Amino acid sequence: MTEAATAPRPPEPPQRASLGWRVAGAFARRREASIGVVLIGLVVYFSLRTDAFFGQENARVIAEFSAPIAIIAAGEVMLLICGEIDLSAGNVYAFSTWIFYFASHSWGLPIWLAVIVGLLSGSLVGVVNGVVTVFVGVPSFITTLGMIFLLNGLTLIMSGAFPVETPGGSTFFKFFGGGAYVTVYWALGVIVAMTILLNRTRWGLHTLATGGNLIGASESGVNVRRIKVGNFVLCSTLAALAGILESVRITSIQALQGGTQLMFYAVAAAVIGGTSLFGGSGTIIGAAIGVLVLAVLNLGFTLQGINAYTFDLVLGIAIIASMAFNVTLERIRQSGRLGTSR
Amino acid sequence: MSELAVQPDDRTPRAEPDAIRVENIRKSFGVVTALEDVSLNLRPGEVLGLIGDNGAGKSTLIKILTGFHKPDSGRMFVHGEEVQLKSVTHARSLGIDTVFQDLALVPGLSVYHNMFLNREITRGVGPLRFLNNRAMRNRSREYLEAIGVRIQSMDAEVARMSGGQRQAIAIARTTHSNATIILLDEPLAAMGAREGALIIELITELKKRGDVSMIVIAHNYVHVFEMCDRVNLLRNGRIVFDKPTNETSVAELTSIVAEEYRVRNTQAG
Numbered sequence: 001m002t003e004a005a006t007a008p009r010p011p012e013p014p015q016r017a018s019l020g021w022r023v024a025g026a027f028a029r030r031r032e033a034s035i036g037v038v039l040i041g042l043v044v045y046f047s048l049r050t051d052a053f054f055g056q057e058n059a060r061v062i063a064e065f066s067a068p069i070a071i072i073a074a075g076e077v078m079l080l081i082c083g084e085i086d087l088s089a090g091n092v093y094a095f096s097t098w099i100f101y102f103a104s105h106s107w108g109l110p111i112w113l114a115v116i117v118g119l120l121s122g123s124l125v126g127v128v129n130g131v132v133t134v135f136v137g138v139p140s141f142i143t144t145l146g147m148i149f150l151l152n153g154l155t156l157i158m159s160g161a162f163p164v165e166t167p168g169g170s171t172f173f174k175f176f177g178g179g180a181y182v183t184v185y186w187a188l189g190v191i192v193a194m195t196i197l198l199n200r201t202r203w204g205l206h207t208l209a210t211g212g213n214l215i216g217a218s219e220s221g222v223n224v225r226r227i228k229v230g231n232f233v234l235c236s237t238l239a240a241l242a243g244i245l246e247s248v249r250i251t252s253i254q255a256l257q258g259g260t261q262l263m264f265y266a267v268a269a270a271v272i273g274g275t276s277l278f279g280g281s282g283t284i285i286g287a288a289i290g291v292l293v294l295a296v297l298n299l300g301f302t303l304q305g306i307n308a309y310t311f312d313l314v315l316g317i318a319i320i321a322s323m324a325f326n327v328t329l330e331r332i333r334q335s336g337r338l339g340t341s342r
Numbered sequence: 343m344s345e346l347a348v349q350p351d352d353r354t355p356r357a358e359p360d361a362i363r364v365e366n367i368r369k370s371f372g373v374v375t376a377l378e379d380v381s382l383n384l385r386p387g388e389v390l391g392l393i394g395d396n397g398a399g400k401s402t403l404i405k406i407l408t409g410f411h412k413p414d415s416g417r418m419f420v421h422g423e424e425v426q427l428k429s430v431t432h433a434r435s436l437g438i439d440t441v442f443q444d445l446a447l448v449p450g451l452s453v454y455h456n457m458f459l460n461r462e463i464t465r466g467v468g469p470l471r472f473l474n475n476r477a478m479r480n481r482s483r484e485y486l487e488a489i490g491v492r493i494q495s496m497d498a499e500v501a502r503m504s505g506g507q508r509q510a511i512a513i514a515r516t517t518h519s520n521a522t523i524i525l526l527d528e529p530l531a532a533m534g535a536r537e538g539a540l541i542i543e544l545i546t547e548l549k550k551r552g553d554v555s556m557i558v559i560a561h562n563y564v565h566v567f568e569m570c571d572r573v574n575l576l577r578n579g580r581i582v583f584d585k586p587t588n589e590t591s592v593a594e595l596t597s598i599v600a601e602e603y604r605v606r607n608t609q610a611g
Contacts, residue, residue, distance in 0.1 A: 196472075200472045200473050201464075201471070201472060201473060202462050202464065202471070202473065205451070205455060205459070205462065205473060206460070208448070208450065208451060209448045209451060209455075209459055212448035212449060212450040212451060213446070213447065213448040213449065215444065215446075216442075216444060216445070216446035216447055216448055217446070217448060217459070217460075218410075218430075219410060219430065219440070219442045219444070219446035220430070220446045220459045220460045221429065221430040221431040221434060221460045222459065222460050280448070280449075280450045281450050
């Protein structure tokens, strides 16, 4: 096959790309790198502009703000990658926590079993979201939009809108969200586990393939419906986990905890961290850095005495800017101007 | 097995059953009937060319043979055994593999992840299994080198590959999948002359191996005569012409198709 040795090649990339292009290439391929730089920039900025930024109490504020968002964001990343979204994750966060409460308080289940029941209630919501979206064909945006109201209504009816004390003894609290940084350890565990799932397993690869080329993936025999439903279940279950952990940390359960605000933070973190809303690409670690960016902004503004409205304003700009950046970058990548080898 | 290739016109019954035989396949999508009544056979070691107009049902037929669509009625035999394909994975387990027209590649994934999509090499214990990227990367390089395709990096995204490289990746992953029956849906579409020559050479090399049977959909009759032992013409959901390539010619095929056009236009007019 000597003739075939002169195989077709892509247009030769410039062999000695300028440093600028190579750096740009590295950023294009490792989208987390650029958001990491933004994070460091913010930390430097706030530590110069405020006196108290590096206080131990602040580290804890950032950690506690970040942990539940990061857990939910990890699930949203999986869904966004396979081309779907779950708008109801913040409401699962409330709903499943109440199920956990009733399982322990009203049905008298042992506390660990109650946690499992709570998590399963989240999984069940994921199954409904997934089946309605994938098998009935309602866009996930609509399915999960409806689910927001459904769950919110259900939670208010169940709870009577009165807050309750989180059930459980001291050993349980020690391992499940009570005490300093426990939720953070859980969040780190989720980030590591989900990173392995996305980058090192068939499930993760098939999730990327499903979002990257739905028809091609199914022609290759990937069960794209199973992948999608599975990721809906994963996202809802993680939202339930975040809700129960937080309820233990703050020792009470509210009917209106979480909600769309929390979900939007999680989706925003994922998008800022480089996950494409069009599906096919994204990383857990990027979303985790995105969460930290939100947390540092939140804390920094608080320390500077800037109010919450400004935080929303900056968050809005950050989302639009990072999405615009993503889309532009994709266009540059398609035109093949960045280096080829990783 | 090479005598099969040089005597494709041997019509005497032989002990070895057809690699694929379908009888009276019918398939419609809503009110549109894609396949009226298709019967077709693929002999072991043979390269069968499938030609026909756009919309004649070629891709639908391929997708039925590969388990992607299910026929409304009709029977299918693989190596003499009747089967009802449940999925692409089921077809693959019977040794049927396909290079789809869209190649079924994921642009954002690396060359080696595409090569091993849904047949990943993993390592681990029990259900706890992880991708063995190193093994997949190395084997992808071997496979592509074996067919003479140079790709700079196995880690590069397929989005960066040329049409010919993509086709080569799609074919290479099929030929290294233990497939004995390979279906190629327009492997030469949207390809330059040089890239097209590479693909024809790949198919010819594959045929020399003797242990695979292939159905190739093509538009260019010259390519059909270069690659195929036999040619079938699909029209309006039926096979209307079936001859070994050495008993027919580009001229005959062209005149048949031209005749159809004339008849159709007359009817329409």
